[in-house]
Amino acid sequence: xxxxxxxxxxxxxxxxxxxxxxxxxxxxxxxxxxxxxxxxxxxxxxxxxxxxxxxxxxxxxxxxxxxxxxxxxxxxxxxxxxxxxxxxxxxxxxxxxxxxxxxxxxxxxxxxxxxxxxxxxxxxxxxxx
Numbered sequence: 001x002x003x004x005x006x007x008x009x010x011x012x013x014x015x016x017x018x019x020x021x022x023x024x025x026x027x028x029x030x031x032x033x034x035x036x037x038x039x040x041x042x043x044x045x046x047x048x049x050x051x052x053x054x055x056x057x058x059x060x061x062x063x064x065x066x067x068x069x070x071x072x073x074x075x076x077x078x079x080x081x082x083x084x085x086x087x088x089x090x091x092x093x094x095x096x097x098x099x100x101x102x103x104x105x106x107x108x109x110x111x112x113x114x115x116x117x118x119x120x121x122x123x124x125x126x127x128x129x
Contacts, residue, residue, distance in 0.1 A: 001026035001053065005037050012044045013126060014082075019052035028069065038082050045126035049087045049119060056089070058098035067105040070113070084113040085122035 001020040008015065016034050038046060050056065088099055099115045106113040116122035 001030070003030045003033075005034060007037070007041050007043065009041075011123075011127065012042070013047060013123075014038060014041065014043045014045070015047045015049065017049045017052070020054065022053050022055040022057055024057070027066075031070070043082055046082050046084045047087065047119070047122055047126060048084065051087055051089045051119075053089070056091075058091070058095060060098070060101060063098055063102040064105055067102060067109055067111065070106065070111055071109045082112075083126055084111070085126050086113065086115045087119045087122050088115050088117060090117050 001018060001023045003016055003018045003026075006015045006017075007013070014034065014037055016030065018030060034046060034048070037043070089095070091098075103113065103115055114122075114125060116125070
């Protein structure tokens with residue numbers, strides 16, 4: 001799994017594009033790099049584009065674990081208040097159930113994250129629209 005991170009100073013937004021075969025180890029590495037970039041640039045929002053990831057692990061336990069690890073990662077960077085929008089591939093109704101579970105689990109832990117299938121809708125939400 002590969003990723004790139006770009007910063008838009010006008011929007012104070014980071015965009016991470018992730019592609020390739022899903023790997024938890026690579027995902028945690030990317031998350032750490034992204035948190036460091038948010039802290040260094042004082043980004044207010046983060047867009048994570050996962051549409052080109054192959055084999056996303058959408059099992060319920062995996063979605064719960066991901067949300068839990070995101071909480072732990074944010075605690076290490078307590079000053080980070082960035083909103084996060086994940087742009088995910090359309091995997092039909094079954095994928096929607098897992099995506100909704102992740103959103104609910106994230107919200108229950110106080111994480112300002114939402115999932116979108118459309119990148120422009122994600123950007124609009126991040127901008128406050």
